[in-house]
Amino acid sequence: MLSQRRESILKGIIGEYLATAVPVASLTIARIGTLGVSPATIRNDMALLEEEGYITHPYTSAGRVPSDKGYRYYLEWLMPLEALSLPYRRTILHQFHQVEGDIDEWAHLAATLLANTTNNLAIVTIPRATQPRLRHLEVLLIHPDRALLVAVLGGARVRRQVLRLTDPVSQDRINAVVLLLNDELQGLRGPQIADKSALLPNLERQIAEATARILSAEESLQLGEPIIEGRRYLMTQPEFYGGARMQELIEVLEGENPIEAVPLNTLEENSITVMIGSENSITAMQSFSVVVARYGKRSGLTGGVSVIGPTRMDYGRTIASVKYLAGVMGRMVENSSD
Amino acid sequence: MLSQRRESILKGIIGEYLATAVPVASLTIARIGTLGVSPATIRNDMALLEEEGYITHPYTSAGRVPSDKGYRYYLEWLMPLEALSLPYRRTILHQFHQVEGDIDEWAHLAATLLANTTNNLAIVTIPRATQPRLRHLEVLLIHPDRALLVAVLGGARVRRQVLRLTDPVSQDRINAVVLLLNDELQGLRGPQIADKSALLPNLERQIAEATARILSAEESLQLGEPIIEGRRYLMTQPEFYGGARMQELIEVLEGENPIEAVPLNTLEENSITVMIGSENSITAMQSFSVVVARYGKRSGLTGGVSVIGPTRMDYGRTIASVKYLAGVMGRMVENSSD
DNA sequence: ATTAGCACTCTCATTGTGACAGTGCTAACC
DNA sequence: GGTTAGCACTGTCACAATGAGAGTGCTAAT
Structure with a gap:
C-alpha cells in the first residue's frame, strides 16, 4: 500500500508518460500543481517508488518510467473508470x-x-x-464424381467441402440420399455421425463420413x-x-x-x-x-x-x-x- | 541494346547484388573471371551503364547498384529461365x-x-x-423471425446471411417456400432474381430479395x-x-x-x-x-x-x-x- | 581499346567535446 | 521528522574532428 502522495506521484508519472512517451522528471510532476511540494520531495518519493519496483529510470539522469508493476498498481487502484461516450x-x-x-x-x-x-x-x-451439432446437410454435384458438401452447424455457421466420390452418381440420386441423411443425422455431433456412418451403404457412408470430419475439425478448434x-x-x-x-x-x-x-x-x-x-x-x-x-x-x-x-x-x-x-x-x- | 560485355557486367552486378545486398565494386566483377579484363575497363563500362540509367551508385566511392531500368533489362534479356524442381x-x-x-x-x-x-x-x-448464378438456396430458421439464408453459387462458393423476417413463420412453411423458390430461381443471376422477386408474395419476396442482394454483392466485387x-x-x-x-x-x-x-x-x-x-x-x-x-x-x-x-x-x-x-x-x- | 597508377571522394566507426537534463546527496530549515 | 534549497555528479545527445578504408574517375602509357 502506498501513501497518498506517492500514489499521486505514480499516477502523475503514468499519466504524463502515457501522453508523451518521454521519461518524466520530478519537476514535471511538481508543475502539475496538485501536490504542493517541491521537486526535491518528489524525488525522495520517487526513489522510494523505484526501490519498491513501481518505476525505473533508463539511466542516472533521466526521468522516471513506469514499470509493469507500476502499471499494474495504477490499474488496480488509481485508474478512473471510463466508459465509451x-x-x-x-x-x-x-x-x-x-x-x-x-x-x-x-x-x-x-x-x-x-x-x-x-x-x-x-x-x-x-x-x-464446443460441441457443434449438425443442423442441415446439402450436397450439390459439380462433376459426376465430385460433389460440394455444405453443412450448416449450430450458431449460423456454414462449412463446405469438396468431396470426391468413388463412383459417379446423378444429382437425383444424391438428393434422395441427402433427404434421408438429413433425417438421420440432424442434431447429432461428430462422433455420433461417425458411428452411424459405419452402417450405411457406400454413397451414404462417404457423405456421412465427410460430415463427421467437418464436425470433428470444428470441435477440435477451441x-x-x-x-x-x-x-x-x-x-x-x-x-x-x-x-x-x-x-x-x-x-x-x-x-x-x-x-x-x-x-x-x-x-x-x-x-x-x-x-x-x-x-x-x-x-x-x-x-x-x-x-x-x-x-x-x-x-x-x-x-x-x-x-x-x-x-x-x-x-x-x-x-x-x-x-x-x-x-x-x-x-x-x-x-x-x- | 548493350554490348556483349556490358551485358555481362550488368548481369554480374545484379547477380552479386541480389546475393549480398551490398553495392558491388568493379574489382568484384573482375574477380568473377569470365570477362578477362581489368577492373579499370569494367569501371569505364560501368560509367557508361550508369550514364544510360541501368545502374547508380549511392555516393562517389561506393560500388554500383542496379536501377529499376537495370532490373528491367536483366529481366527482359539476361535472366536465365528457371523452373521449380x-x-x-x-x-x-x-x-x-x-x-x-x-x-x-x-x-x-x-x-x-x-x-x-x-x-x-x-x-x-x-x-x-463475373456473373455468378444461383445454384441452390437453403433457409434455416434460427428464431421465429430470424432465418439463416445459405446460397450456393457457381464455382463452389457458398454465401450465408442472417435474414430478419417481418413476420414469424414456421420451418415447415419455409421449407415449402424454399422448395418452390429453388425451382423458380435456380441458374439465374442477381438482376433476374430481383426482377422476379417483385411479383412474389411477402415471405417469398423477402428471401428472393436477400438472395438477389447476395448475388449482386458478389458481382460487384471483381x-x-x-x-x-x-x-x-x-x-x-x-x-x-x-x-x-x-x-x-x-x-x-x-x-x-x-x-x-x-x-x-x-x-x-x-x-x-x-x-x-x-x-x-x-x-x-x-x-x-x-x-x-x-x-x-x-x-x-x-x-x-x-x-x-x-x-x-x-x-x-x-x-x-x-x-x-x-x-x-x-x-x-x-x-x-x- | 585497354590498362596501370594514383589522386580524390565519400562513408563509417571512433573519439572528443560541450550543452543539457535530472538525479542524489547533504545540510539547513520549519 | 518531514521538507527543501543548493550543488556536485552522471549520464545522454548532438555535433565536430579524425583516420582508415573502399572504390571510383581520370590521366597517361601501352
Missing part, C-alpha cells in the same frame, strides 16, 4: 445493425472498430460451439480463426519501430496459431483481463500488454475480443472499448444462436 | 490434393507456399465469376477478399526495416482494398507480369517489385497470384513460383467449376 456507442451499434451479415462479418467489424478506437492491434475470435486488424498501429509505435521485440510478435501473429498471444483459455466469460508486459506467459509478448475479454457462454458459443499494444497504452480507453465490444458481440451471438 | 512441384501438388477443402483453402495454401518459397509477401485472390501471407518477410528486409516506405505499404495492405497494390486488372490470364519499383503506379509500391499472374478464364472464374518484395528480389525463382502456383490454382478451379 453514448454517441460513440450509438455509432457502433448502428454499424452492427447495418451489417446484415453473419458472425464472421460482425467479428470483422468488431476488430476494425476496436483497432481504430484504441489505435492498437485488435484480435477477435469467432465463437465456436476458437475460430482469429481476425486481426490494425497491424499498422503496432508498427508505428515509436518505441518498437522495427525492433526485435516487434519482429517476434509479428512472427507469432503470422504463425500457425496467432491467438496464443492472448491468454484466452484462462478467462471467465464476461470478465476482462489485462496482462502487462512481463505478466504475459509467452516471450514474444513480454514487451506488450494485452486487454482481453471473452464473450458468449462458455458452455455454448464462445469467442474472444482483445487488444494488443505497448505497455504504454491508454488502459482506461482500451478496457472500456474491449468491454463494450465484447458485450455487443455477446448480444449479437445470443440473438443468432439456436 | 520436379520434386518440389510434386510436394506442392501433393499438398493441394491433401486439402480436401474448397477454393478458399486452396488459396490459403497457395499464399502460404508462395510466401515461404520466395521469402516474400504473397497475395492470392479468390476467383469470382476480385475476392485477398489472402495475404508472409508479412513477416517484408519486415525483415534489411533495406526497409522500419522505414517509411514500408509503413506506406503496410497501410495499403491493411486498408480497404489491399489488392490495389497489385495491378491485376490490366492483366491477360495465363500471362505473368512484373512491375519493378517505379514502374508501379501507386506510390506506396515505388520501392517494391511485384510479380503477378492471373489464373482462370477471364469470362468465368478469375483470380490472381502475386508476390511483393523489394526490387532486389530473386526474380527468376519468384516468377517460376508465381507461374507454377497460378497454374495449379487454375487447374483446381477448372476442376471444381460448374
Whole structure:
C-alpha cells in the first residue's frame, strides 16, 4: 500500500508518460500543481517508488518510467473508470445493425472498430460451439464424381467441402440420399455421425463420413480463426519501430496459431483481463500488454475480443472499448444462436 | 541494346547484388573471371551503364547498384529461365490434393507456399465469376423471425446471411417456400432474381430479395477478399526495416482494398507480369517489385497470384513460383467449376 | 581499346567535446 | 521528522574532428 502522495506521484508519472512517451522528471510532476511540494520531495518519493519496483529510470539522469508493476498498481487502484461516450456507442451499434451479415462479418467489424478506437492491434475470435451439432446437410454435384458438401452447424455457421466420390452418381440420386441423411443425422455431433456412418451403404457412408470430419475439425478448434486488424498501429509505435521485440510478435501473429498471444483459455466469460508486459506467459509478448475479454457462454458459443499494444497504452480507453465490444458481440451471438 | 560485355557486367552486378545486398565494386566483377579484363575497363563500362540509367551508385566511392531500368533489362534479356524442381512441384501438388477443402483453402495454401518459397509477401485472390448464378438456396430458421439464408453459387462458393423476417413463420412453411423458390430461381443471376422477386408474395419476396442482394454483392466485387501471407518477410528486409516506405505499404495492405497494390486488372490470364519499383503506379509500391499472374478464364472464374518484395528480389525463382502456383490454382478451379 | 597508377571522394566507426537534463546527496530549515 | 534549497555528479545527445578504408574517375602509357 502506498501513501497518498506517492500514489499521486505514480499516477502523475503514468499519466504524463502515457501522453508523451518521454521519461518524466520530478519537476514535471511538481508543475502539475496538485501536490504542493517541491521537486526535491518528489524525488525522495520517487526513489522510494523505484526501490519498491513501481518505476525505473533508463539511466542516472533521466526521468522516471513506469514499470509493469507500476502499471499494474495504477490499474488496480488509481485508474478512473471510463466508459465509451453514448454517441460513440450509438455509432457502433448502428454499424452492427447495418451489417446484415453473419458472425464472421460482425467479428470483422468488431476488430476494425476496436483497432481504430484504441489505435492498437485488435484480435477477435469467432465463437465456436464446443460441441457443434449438425443442423442441415446439402450436397450439390459439380462433376459426376465430385460433389460440394455444405453443412450448416449450430450458431449460423456454414462449412463446405469438396468431396470426391468413388463412383459417379446423378444429382437425383444424391438428393434422395441427402433427404434421408438429413433425417438421420440432424442434431447429432461428430462422433455420433461417425458411428452411424459405419452402417450405411457406400454413397451414404462417404457423405456421412465427410460430415463427421467437418464436425470433428470444428470441435477440435477451441476458437475460430482469429481476425486481426490494425497491424499498422503496432508498427508505428515509436518505441518498437522495427525492433526485435516487434519482429517476434509479428512472427507469432503470422504463425500457425496467432491467438496464443492472448491468454484466452484462462478467462471467465464476461470478465476482462489485462496482462502487462512481463505478466504475459509467452516471450514474444513480454514487451506488450494485452486487454482481453471473452464473450458468449462458455458452455455454448464462445469467442474472444482483445487488444494488443505497448505497455504504454491508454488502459482506461482500451478496457472500456474491449468491454463494450465484447458485450455487443455477446448480444449479437445470443440473438443468432439456436 | 548493350554490348556483349556490358551485358555481362550488368548481369554480374545484379547477380552479386541480389546475393549480398551490398553495392558491388568493379574489382568484384573482375574477380568473377569470365570477362578477362581489368577492373579499370569494367569501371569505364560501368560509367557508361550508369550514364544510360541501368545502374547508380549511392555516393562517389561506393560500388554500383542496379536501377529499376537495370532490373528491367536483366529481366527482359539476361535472366536465365528457371523452373521449380520436379520434386518440389510434386510436394506442392501433393499438398493441394491433401486439402480436401474448397477454393478458399486452396488459396490459403497457395499464399502460404508462395510466401515461404520466395521469402516474400504473397497475395492470392479468390476467383469470382463475373456473373455468378444461383445454384441452390437453403433457409434455416434460427428464431421465429430470424432465418439463416445459405446460397450456393457457381464455382463452389457458398454465401450465408442472417435474414430478419417481418413476420414469424414456421420451418415447415419455409421449407415449402424454399422448395418452390429453388425451382423458380435456380441458374439465374442477381438482376433476374430481383426482377422476379417483385411479383412474389411477402415471405417469398423477402428471401428472393436477400438472395438477389447476395448475388449482386458478389458481382460487384471483381476480385475476392485477398489472402495475404508472409508479412513477416517484408519486415525483415534489411533495406526497409522500419522505414517509411514500408509503413506506406503496410497501410495499403491493411486498408480497404489491399489488392490495389497489385495491378491485376490490366492483366491477360495465363500471362505473368512484373512491375519493378517505379514502374508501379501507386506510390506506396515505388520501392517494391511485384510479380503477378492471373489464373482462370477471364469470362468465368478469375483470380490472381502475386508476390511483393523489394526490387532486389530473386526474380527468376519468384516468377517460376508465381507461374507454377497460378497454374495449379487454375487447374483446381477448372476442376471444381460448374 | 585497354590498362596501370594514383589522386580524390565519400562513408563509417571512433573519439572528443560541450550543452543539457535530472538525479542524489547533504545540510539547513520549519 | 518531514521538507527543501543548493550543488556536485552522471549520464545522454548532438555535433565536430579524425583516420582508415573502399572504390571510383581520370590521366597517361601501352
